[in-house]
Amino acid sequence: MKSRSFHTIVRGADIALAVLTLLASASFASEKSRRVEEEKRQSLSETETRILKTQRTFYIDYGGWAEYRYDDYCDDDNDSSLADQIDFVNSLDMRFWMKAVLRPPANASYKNVHYVYVRMKELFSQTYATDKEWKNKQESPIVEYAYAVIDLNPLWIQAGRHYLSIGRGLAYSDVNDGMQAFLTLGDWRLKGLAARTLPRQHNIDLSVPESSDGSRRFFYACEGAYRGIPDHNFYSFFVIQKDKSGRNTQDGQAEYDYNSQYLGLGGHGDIIPNLHYLAEVIRETGTSRVFPSAEKADIDALAGIFELAYDADVYSHPRLSCRYAFGSGDKDRISVTDTVDGNTSGTDRNFLYFGYIDTGYALAPRLSNLHFLKGLLSCAPLEQWRPFRNVTVTTSWYWYFKDRAGGGITDTEATESEGYIGHEMDFEVAWQIVSDLSCTVQYGHFFTGDAFPETARDDEDYFSASVILTF
Numbered sequence: 150m151k152s153r154s155f156h157t158i159v160r161g162a163d164i165a166l167a168v169l170t171l172l173a174s175a176s177f178a179s180e181k182s183r184r185v186e187e188e189k190r191q192s193l194s195e196t197e198t199r200i201l202k203t204q205r206t207f208y209i210d211y212g213g214w215a216e217y218r219y220d221d222y223c224d225d226d227n228d229s230s231l232a233d234q235i236d237f238v239n240s241l242d243m244r245f246w247m248k249a250v251l252r253p254p255a256n257a258s259y260k261n262v263h264y265v266y267v268r269m270k271e272l273f274s275q276t277y278a279t280d281k282e283w284k285n286k287q288e289s290p291i292v293e294y295a296y297a298v299i300d301l302n303p304l305w306i307q308a309g310r311h312y313l314s315i316g317r318g319l320a321y322s323d324v325n326d327g328m329q330a331f332l333t334l335g336d337w338r339l340k341g342l343a344a345r346t347l348p349r350q351h352n353i354d355l356s357v358p359e360s361s362d363g364s365r366r367f368f369y370a371c372e373g374a375y376r377g378i379p380d381h382n383f384y385s386f387f388v389i390q391k392d393k394s395g396r397n398t399q400d401g402q403a404e405y406d407y408n409s410q411y412l413g414l415g416g417h418g419d420i421i422p423n424l425h426y427l428a429e430v431i432r433e434t435g436t437s438r439v440f441p442s443a444e445k446a447d448i449d450a451l452a453g454i455f456e457l458a459y460d461a462d463v464y465s466h467p468r469l470s471c472r473y474a475f476g477s478g479d480k481d482r483i484s485v486t487d488t489v490d491g492n493t494s495g496t497d498r499n500f501l502y503f504g505y506i507d508t509g510y511a512l513a514p515r516l517s518n519l520h521f522l523k524g525l526l527s528c529a530p531l532e533q534w535r536p537f538r539n540v541t542v543t544t545s546w547y548w549y550f551k552d553r554a555g556g557g558i559t560d561t562e563a564t565e566s567e568g569y570i571g572h573e574m575d576f577e578v579a580w581q582i583v584s585d586l587s588c589t590v591q592y593g594h595f596f597t598g599d600a601f602p603e604t605a606r607d608d609e610d611y612f613s614a615s616v617i618l619t620f
Contacts, residue, residue: 180513180559181611183505189216189242190312190324192617196246197266197294204255211247216617218242223610225511227562227597240274244293261300266311268294293324305331313344314504315370315386317429317454319516320411322504325368336377344368352394353503356489357405365393368503381418387411390435390503404443405488409435409501415454425458437497438488446492450500452476452516467528476500478518478552485517485559499556509547510575510593511611514559519570520550539581547573551600563600571598585619 193214201210221237246268253259270293276284296309307329314322327344345367352364372386388411415429433450458470479499483490486501499517506516514521525545531537549570551558563570575593582588595609 180505180508180515181510184507184510184513185218185220185613187505187507192216193244193246193268196248196268200250200252200262205252206254207249207251209247209249211245213620214244214246214617215620216240216242216615218615219613221610221612223612224607225609225611227560227601227605227607227609229607234278236277238274238276240272243271245269246294259302261302263297263299265297266294267292303333305333310347313342313368315340315342315372315388316384316413316415316431317427317504317506319429319452319454319504319506320386320388320413320431320433320502321368321370321390327368336375338374338376340370340372340374342368342370346394353501354394354405354407354487356484356487356491357394363394366503367391367393378418381416383416385415386413388413404438407435407437407488407501409433409437409448411502423460423462425460427454427456429454431500431502433500433502437492437501440489440491440493446495446497448497448499448501450477450498452500452502454506465528465530465532467526470523470525472523472525473521474506474516474523475520475552476502476516476518478556478558480553480555482518483557483561485515485557490557498553509545509573509595510591510613511573511595511609512547512549512560512571512593514549514570518552518556518558520552522548537580541577541579543575543577543579545575547575549573549598554600558600562602562605565600565602567599569598570600571596586617588614588616590614 196212196214199210201208218240219237220240222233222235225233225235246266248264248266250262250264252262269290270288271290272288274286276286278284292310294309294311296307296311299306308327310324310326312322312324313327313329323346325344325346327342329340329342329344332339346364349363368388368390370386370388372384374382374384376382390409390411392406392408394405411431411433413429413431415427417425417427419425431452433448433452435448436445437448438444439446452475454472454474456470456472458468461467461469477498477500478485479492479497481491481493481495482499485499491497492499501517508514508516508519508521523545525543527541527543529538529541531540549572551563551568551570554568555566557563558570573593573595575591577589577591579589580587591611591613593611597606597608
C-alpha cells in the first residue's frame with residue numbers, strides 16, 4: 150500500500166493554507182467568488198438564448214458586457230485584532246461575445262435552429278492587502294465559452310466549453326469542456342452529459358501538491374424528468390465523478406484521489422397559484438482517502454434542499470420564501486474539501502459536491518457538515534414611480550448549524566465542538582436603470598456563534614457595489 154511521506158503532508162498543508170489566504174485571486178477559490186461568478190453568468194445568460202427578429206437564414210449577433218465592482222471584506226478571520234488578508238478589491242470585468250445562427254427559411258416546414266456561441270473574458274483587478282500595498286493583476290483574454298448547438302428535434306446536442314448542470318446544480322454545475330444532449334419524448338425529457346474540468350482549473354482539494362496548476366476531474370451524468378402533471382416537474386439523476394488529479398503529485402507516491410457518485414431525486418412546481426415549492430435529496434457514495442495512511446474509505450453522505458416561496462399579487466409584488474438545506478458531515482474532518490486534515494478513520498460521511506448553492510454574502514460556507522435555514526423577502530417598493538420601477542430590494546436571514554459538532558466547516562476558525570455556527574443578515578438593492586445599464590449594492594453581516602472560540606468570535610462584514618453596462 151502506498152503512503153504519504155511527512156514532507157508531502159506538510160507541503161500539502163502549506164499549499165492549502167497559502168491558497169486559502171488568497172480569497173479573491175483564484176477563480177472559484179471560495180464560495181464568495183463562486184457566488185459572484187454565478188451572478189455574472191445569470192446576467193449574461195440572455196446573450197446565449199436570444200434570437201434576433203430577422204428573416205435571414207444565417208446571421209451573426211454580437212455584443213459586450215462590462216462590470217466595475219468594488220468588494221470590501223472586514224474580519225473574514227473573525228478576529229479584529231488581526232489584519233485582514235484581503236481588505237478590498239477593485240475590478241473591471243469585460244466579456245465580449247459572438248453568436249452565429251443558422252435558421253430555416255420562413256416558409257420551411259421544419260423549425261431547427263443551429264448556432265455557435267463564443268465568449269471572451271478579460272479581468273483587471275486591484276487588491277489592497279495586509280501589507281497595505283496595492284497589488285495589480287490582469288488576466289489575459291481567455292475563451293470563457295465556445296460551443297455549438299445542433300437541433301435535431303426531438304434531439305438537441307450541445308458541445309464545447311459551456312456551463313453544465315444536473316438537477317438543482319448542487320451535485321454538479323460548472324463551466325467545463327464537454328457535451329450534453331437532450332431528448333424529449335412526450336412528457337419525458339432525458340438528459341446526458343460528459344465533461345472534464347478546464348485546463349489549469351483550481352483543484353477543490355487544496356492539499357494536493359501544485360493544486361493551483363490544475364484539476365483533472367471527469368463527470369458523467371444522466372437525468373430524467375417527467376412533466377405529465379400540470380404545474381409540476383419531477384426528476385431523478387445520477388452523476389459519476391472520476392478524479393485523475395490526485396495522482397499527479399510531486400513525489401509520485403501520495404494518494405489524494407476522491408471518486409464519488411451522486412443519486413438525486415427532486416421536484417418543483419406550484420401547490421396553489423403563486424405558492425411554489427422545490428425539493429431535492431442527494432445520496433453520495435464512492436471512495437476517498439484516509440489521512441494520513443492513504444487507505445481507501447467508503448463515502449456515505451446525504452444532502453437536501455427544500456423551499457417554499459410565495460409571490461404576492463399586491464403592490465410592490467413582494468416575494469416571501471423559506472429554504473432549508475443540509476449536507477452531512479464527518480466528525481473526523483477538519484477540512485471539508487481536502488485529503489490532508491480530512492477523514493482520519495472509517496466511513497467518510499462528509500458531503501463533498503462539485504456544484505453551487507447560495508449560502509450568503511459574508512460567511513458563505515460550503516454545504517458540507519452544515520444545516521442552514523434561510524428566510525427571504527424581496528419587493529419593488531417604488532414600482533409606481535417610473536424612474537425607479539425596476540428597483541428591487543431584498544433582505545435575507547440565515548441561521549447556520551453543524552451537522553457533526555466535532556467536525557469542521559469551510560471556515561476553519563469554527564473549531565469548537567459546538568453545533569451553533571451563527572446567523573447572518575444580508576441586504577441587496579438592485580436597480581435596472583435602463584435596458585443596458587444596472588447597478589447593485591450588497592451588504593452582509595455575520596454574527597458568530599458558539600462554534601467559534603472566544604479569540605475568533607468577532608463579527609464579519611462584506612460589502613460590494615457594482616455597475617454593469619451591456620453594449
